[in-house]
Amino acid sequence: MTMESTMELDDLKQAWQSLDRQLQQQKRINLQLLTESRMRKAKAGLRWLQAGAIAQIAIGVVVTVFCASFWSSHMHQPALLLSGIVLHVYGVAMIIGGVTEMLLLVRTDYAAQIVTIQKYLALLRQWRIRTKRWFGLAQWILWIPGTLVMLEYLIGFDLWAHSPATVGWFLAVGIIGLLSTLWLMYWSPRAMRRRVGDYIDDNSTGSLLRRAQASLDEIASFERD
């Protein structure tokens, strides 16, 4: 039996303390590098991210307000009423997505207890991945109510009333596109899914979601005695 095979955790404390002493003197990681320019860079990066989230919230508010007034003034035109409501819901979802981003960016209190903050971060990450995925998929359908609403708003042309077949074709394209994407994401052969993942996003394989869930499971198990 070697010296190491009888090693106990407490024996390792001493080795750790010696590493600690050496690390204290190590010049490779120099905290003096934390200069004003580094802080300015960090602030600028955060500002851009915040600006993106704020822009998303602002666009969401505009879409929500516009669509609320649109569908309420088209109560007797079912296609336009439904289109307005669908886009209204999308606007609200944009606001929620933007607020979630803001929470991730500015409300993450790293001074909180580890289990609390990690759980919060994992939940937000999970929520963000899910919403991102559904926002992406929804585009296959959303362009149809978008087209109907804009045609009516800009030139007063009710496409559904004049050519329901065209709207039907639009819907068919949207549904085929949506189903094809879902097939590629979930049901296609694994090799193809991987290639699609490279093109679209790693989200498509669901691996990010699984990781977020694994983090939550790990935290839950850590909290238990």
Place this chain on the structure above:
Amino acid sequence: MQASATMTADDRQAFGDLLQQHRGIVFKVANAYSRAAEDRDDLAQEIAVQLWRAWPGYDPARRFSTWMYRIALNVAISFLRSDGHRRRHAVPLDESIHDMADDSGADHETAAQLRVLHRFIATLEPLNRALLLLYLDERSTREMAEVLGISESNVTTKVSRLKQRIRDHVAAPGNE
């Protein structure tokens, strides 16, 4: 971030002094949660930036090291879980463990112990890794519970399990 911009020169000095005094915490956490040298530097810098951001909210009635550990570990765990860094972590970087032991200028036995310890740390989940770091740093059970957000009895149980895990790890073939 805005709050830190309004700090006075005295605040900055106080923060700088405390950071300097406790910088070992930043280095140890950065080393435990990253292997590649560039990741270690990035993580140490990120921890320092987050400490700076959180500094205006620091309550001087509480221990600075406890506050610092919470931030450093939270940032490190998030860093480890972030997608970009995870890809780099997916590659085993065993040589950096050896580098660390060699860099430390420790004697042969200590270097061997450090290698075992770092191999063991690399097998731990992020939260257990945090617990181990606090334990190795001889923090009290109460302080560990406070940093982690679990009960003191849970800390005791988990430390016992860690002790058993390292025994098993050392006894496993290839880890001597």
